[in-house]
Amino acid sequence: TDSKKGVLRKKKNLLVAGKGKQMPIHYGSLEHHFVTISSPLANEMPQAVGSAYAFKRAKSGRVVIVYYGDGAASEGDAHAAYGFAGTLKCPVVFFCRNNGYAISTPTSEQYGGDGIASMGPPHAxxxxxxxxxxxFAVYNVTKAAREMALQNQPVMIEAMTYRAGHHSTSDDSSLYRSREEVMTWKTKENPITRFRTYLVDKGWWKEDDESKWQKEARKEVLESFNAAEKxxxxxxxxxxxxxxxxxxxxLQRQQRQLDEHLERYAEHYPMEHFGKLPHKSE
Structure with missing residues (x-):
């Protein structure tokens, strides 16, 4: 799809509004009402509440859902968002993905109470x-939460899960957790594995179907990657x-310094490989 290709073209994409200025997965979609992700933890939570409050005042019948992790739940912005949502009765759903770690910090070092869900009731x-x-549990709970939010009742969902991979390419999770722990979650509790087992048991999914789908998906990704490379x-x-x-x-000073650098070391920057000079603004 075009959205997948847009992600793969991150640094070189001349076609999308972001133009590679955000991090790899920080995309957004006006068409799908998906706001661009923010890098700072919990930064989007007060924004979500503000949007929900605006929808409430406009009587739009719309609901906001904001996704964040257990690490973000420890930030001041998270508690500010809870406070505003509860007192203003905003149509917002807080969806916390508690995967056990905020990079390398385990949840045991993040809060002393009973997880994230217990933070909701004190804020109404x-x-x-x-x-x-x-x-199915996640789908049904989210659907029910939306119905509550439509009645101007904020809702918090704490989804207990696990981050099987590293936090990022700069993270080596083997330094703070065992391989056995990771493999248990990857093989037995993996949501994809569990859902696949359900579909197979129902006779709705076969090995041949999966193999065909994987080949098609790989082909699509590689085609998008090759197009981006060109x-x-x-x-x-x-x-x-x-x-x-x-x-x-x-910024004007930094821009002049960049121009001087490119001119001084022109042999290292073949500008024919770059796009046109953007409109010069001061």
């Missing part, structure tokens, strides 16, 4: 804890554009 927020690896790189100056309506003096 209904809360429920669910098996985050159970597809695109021109964005002009280096693009990093300064479309952030401020009027660039502050500090």
């Amino acid at each position: 927020i209904n809360a429920i804890r669910v098996d985050g690896n159970d597809f 695109l021109q790189k964005l002009h280096p100056r693009e990093m300064f554009e479309e952030v401020y309506k009027k660039k502050p003096l500090s």
Whole structure:
């Protein structure tokens, strides 16, 4: 799909509004009402509550759902969001994916109480804890939470799950957890494995179907990757554009330094491999 291709073109994509300025998975979609993800932990939580409050005042009949992790739940912005949501009765669903670790910090070092769900009631927020690896449980709970939120009753969902992979390419999770622990979750409690078992038991999924789907998916991804590789790189100056309506003096100075650097070391920067110079703004 176009959305998948857009993600793969991260650094070189001249076609999407983000132009590679965000991190790899920080995409958004106006069409699907999906707001661009923020890097700072819990940053999007007060924003979600604010949006929900605006929807409430406009009587739009819309609900906001915000996803975050157990690490973000320890941030001040999270508790500020809970406070506003509860007192203003906002149509918002807080969905916490409690996967056991905030990078390398285990939940045992993040809170002393009974998890994240217990943080809801003190703020007049209904809360429920669910098996985050159970597809149907998550679906049904989220559907029910939406119905509550439509009545201007904020809801908190704590989905108990596990991060089987590393936090990022800079993280080596073997330094703080055992391989046996990871493999148990990967093989027995993996939500994909569990859902696949259910479909096979119902006769709705076969090995041949899975093999065919995997080949088709791999083909689509590689085609998108190859197409992205052939695109021109964005002009280096693009990093300064479309952030401020009027660039502050500090950015203007940095931009001049970049231009001087590119000119001085032109042999190392074959500009024919880059896109056109963006509109110059000061």
